[in-house]
Each structure stands twice: as structure tokens, then as C-alpha cells.
Amino acid sequence: MPRLYDSCKRILVTGGAGFLGSHLVDRLLKQGHEVLCVDNLFTGTKRNIEHLHGHARFEFMRHDVTFPLFVEVDEIYNLACRASPIHYQHDPVQTTKTSVHGAINMLGLAKRLKCRILQASTSEVYGDPAVHPQTEDYWGHVNPIGPRSCYDEGKRCAETLFFDYHHQLGLEIKVARIFNTYGPRMHPADGRVVSNFIVQALKNAPITLYGDGEQTRSFCYVDDLIDGLIRLMDSPAAFTGPVNLGNPGEFTMRELAELILAETGSASPIVTLPLPQDDPRQRQPDISLAKARLGWAPRIALREGLKPTADYFRTLLAGNVAAEGGRSSYFPAQN
Numbered sequence: 001m002p003r004l005y006d007s008c009k010r011i012l013v014t015g016g017a018g019f020l021g022s023h024l025v026d027r028l029l030k031q032g033h034e035v036l037c038v039d040n041l042f043t044g045t046k047r048n049i050e051h052l053h054g055h056a057r058f059e060f061m062r063h064d065v066t067f068p069l070f071v072e073v074d075e076i077y078n079l080a081c082r083a084s085p086i087h088y089q090h091d092p093v094q095t096t097k098t099s100v101h102g103a104i105n106m107l108g109l110a111k112r113l114k115c116r117i118l119q120a121s122t123s124e125v126y127g128d129p130a131v132h133p134q135t136e137d138y139w140g141h142v143n144p145i146g147p148r149s150c151y152d153e154g155k156r157c158a159e160t161l162f163f164d165y166h167h168q169l170g171l172e173i174k175v176a177r178i179f180n181t182y183g184p185r186m187h188p189a190d191g192r193v194v195s196n197f198i199v200q201a202l203k204n205a206p207i208t209l210y211g212d213g214e215q216t217r218s219f220c221y222v223d224d225l226i227d228g229l230i231r232l233m234d235s236p237a238a239f240t241g242p243v244n245l246g247n248p249g250e251f252t253m254r255e256l257a258e259l260i261l262a263e264t265g266s267a268s269p270i271v272t273l274p275l276p277q278d279d280p281r282q283r284q285p286d287i288s289l290a291k292a293r294l295g296w297a298p299r300i301a302l303r304e305g306l307k308p309t310a311d312y313f314r315t316l317l318a319g320n321v322a323a324e325g326g327r328s329s330y331f332p333a334q335n
């Protein structure tokens with residue numbers, strides 16, 4: 001229920017100590033809101049929110065969203081979930097529980113508070129897509145019993161829950177299907193391709209290209225993504241999504257490796273390793289809906305976004321993280 005005495009909102013960000021969550025927290029604080037960051041620190045780190053210690057409008061609560069949560073807020077961004085294949089496959093049962101039980105608890109909270117709730121869904125709901133680029137009306141091509149299923153099916157079930165709470169109980173929901181996003185504060189041991197390649201390049205270690213390297217992904221810089229999430233949350237109630245948020249620029253993993261080698265000036269050799277099971281062959285968002293309904297499109301090209309990302313990892317590897325953690329944006333703010 002909106003508060004009557006204050007124009008600033010109290011906003012819950014689950015997964016707020018993670019890569020995307022911590023950038024979202026920074027942006028919401030900059031907008032003048034109060035932020036409650038809830039995270040169990042599975043893959044997130046205190047380093048990402050260390051610069052907010054003592055901030056008058058920021059609170060951190062260590063909590064696992066698979067358990068009920070009783071707090072008072074005006075809006076909820078539900079981002080809590082391990083997002084990198086190595087981490088979500090490490091404990092697949094917990095991954096599904098986080099998406100499904102976590103969604104139920106956060107939806108139950110939103111229902112009690114009669115507040116708006118946004119779900120960080122994923123392009124993985126499209127699986128290994130037979131439609132290219134992916135539009136929101138494509139139902140996907142997902143293996144229900146493979147190594148990626150805990151993440152893909154968990155996120156699909158969370159979407160189902162969001163829409164059922166909306167249809168059955170009239171809850172105001174927003175569902176963002178996020179495509180691969182990169183930038184400062186990715187965890188160096190996260191296993192995702194951009195962080196892996198940059199860290200390997202900076203150490204002059206072999207770049208680990210999986211398969212023939214011809215599989216594609218489309219990479220969105222974190223600042224653009226955060227702008228899209230906030231625009232979605234602030235969009236008219238009738239617009240629920242699901243809506244794709246990502247950068248349509250599509251690259252093969254070999255092209256990405258070469259871009260990173262050029263950016264870092266590294267002498268690393270590229271070595272090929274087996275392609276993980278069910279690794280999607282191609283991925284590119286169709287963002288027509290986000291453009292039309294949110295007036296949103298990414299502004300930062302991959303080549304441009306790799307610079308601050310590489311700078312971040314350079315500083316991190318040099319052991320000077322605290323300074324870097326506080327730097328939330330390298331590009332002029334959008335809102």
C-alpha cells in the first residue's frame with residue numbers, strides 16, 4: 001500500500017548483494033528511495049554493497065528467500081537466484097527451490113502488502129531456441145530433465161506463479177526476461193563467459209572456449225539493463241510483460257574472445273574445451289516490445305562496455321577492491 005507521508009518509496013531488492021542487484025540498489029538509492037537488500041550471500045558478496053555501509057536509506061538483511069519474509073515495503077524486485085551455470089548446477093534442488101519457493105514467498109509478501117512486484121526472469125525460459133531472434137510469444141525449447149533444467153524450469157515456474165497471482169488475486173506484477181548481462185561486480189569466479197575470458201586474458205592464461213565457439217549470445221551492459229528494470233517497474237499497471245531486456249547485438253563466443261584479447265592487449269592463447277550439455281546454440285532478444293512499451297533500448301555497445309568491465313577486473317586482481325566496489329556507474333546516468 002503506498003505510504004501517504006512520503007514521496008520516497010521503501011523498496012525491497014532480493015539478491016541485492018549480487019551483480020545486478022547491487023547496481024539496482026545503487027540506482028534506487030540515487031533516486032532517493034529507501035532500500036532493503038535481502039540476500040543469503042550464496043553468490044553475492046558484501047564487497048558489492050560495502051560502500052553503502054552507514055548509508056541512512058540502506059539496510060541489509062541476511063535471509064534466504066526460500067523461507068517466509070515479513071517486512072514492510074512499497075515495492076519488490078525479486079532477483080534472488082544463482083545465475084551462473086556452475087553455481088546453479090552445484091545444488092540444483094536448492095536452485096529450483098529458490099526460484100519456486102522464493103517466488104511464492106515474495107508473492108505472498110506482495111499480496112499481504114498489496115504492492116507491486118517485479119520478477120527477474122531470463123532468456124533461459126526460451127531454452128535452446130528454435131525461433132531466432134526470440135520474441136516474448138515464443139514458448140521455448142527447454143529440456144525438463146537436463147543439467148540446466150533446475151534454472152530454466154524454476155524460472156518458468158516462477159513466471160507461472162507470477163501470472164497466476166496476477167490473474168487470480170489481482171496482484172500488480174512485472175516480468176523481465178533478462179538476456180546475458182555483463183559489467184563491473186560480476187564475480188571473478190562466477191564461471192560466466194565475460195568474466196572468465198577477461199580474468200583469463202588479464203592473467204595471460206588460456207582463454208577457455210567451449211565447443212567450436214560458434215554459439216552466439218547477445219550481451220547487455222549492466223547500466224542499460226538496470227535502466228530497463230526500473231522503467232518496467234514504473235510502467236503502467238496494465239503492462240505486466242513478460243518483456244525481453246537485452247542488447248540485440250549478437251556475437252559468437254570466438255568473436256567475444258577476440259574482442260576481449262584486443263581490449264586487454266593480452267597474449268593469451270585460445271584453447272577449446274567440450275561444449276557443456278544443452279548449451280543453447282544461439283540467443284538474441286527481439287526488443288520491439290520494450291522499445292514500444294517502455295521507450296527502452298540499450299545504448300552501450302559491447303566494445304564500449306568491455307572497457308570498464310576489464311578495468312574493474314584489473315583493479316580487483318590487483319587487490320584493490322574496496323575502491324572499485326563503490327563505483328556504481330562508468331557512464332552518464334540515464335535516470
Ligand code: NAD
Binds near residue numbers: 038039082084120
Ligand atoms: P548473482 O549471482 O550475482 O546475484 C544473485 C544474488 O541472489 C546473489 O547475491 C545471491 O547471493 C542471491 N541469492 C541466491 N539465492 C538466494 C536465496 N535463496 N535467498 C536470498 N538470496 C539468494 O547473479 P546476477 O547476474 O546478479 O542475477 C540476478 C538475477 O537476474 C537472477 O535472478 C538471475 O537469474 C537474473 N538474470 C541474470 C542474468 C545475467 O546475465 N546477469 C541473465 C538473466 C537473468
Ligand code: UDP
Binds near residue numbers: 068069111112
Ligand atoms: N509470506 C511471506 N511474507 C508475508 C506473507 C506471506 O513470506 O508477508 C509467505 C507465506 O509464508 C506463504 C507464502 O508467502 O507461504 C504465500 O502466501 P499466500 O498468502 O499466497 O499463501 P498462503 O499463506 O495462503 O499459503
Ligand code: UDP
Binds near residue numbers: 180192193208217
Ligand atoms: N563459455 C565459454 N567459455 C567459458 C564460459 C562460457 O565458451 O569459459 C560459453 C558457454 O558455453 C556458452 C556461452 O559462453 O555458450 C555463455 O555462457 P555463460 O555461462 O556466460 O551464459 P549462458 O550459457 O547461461 O548464456
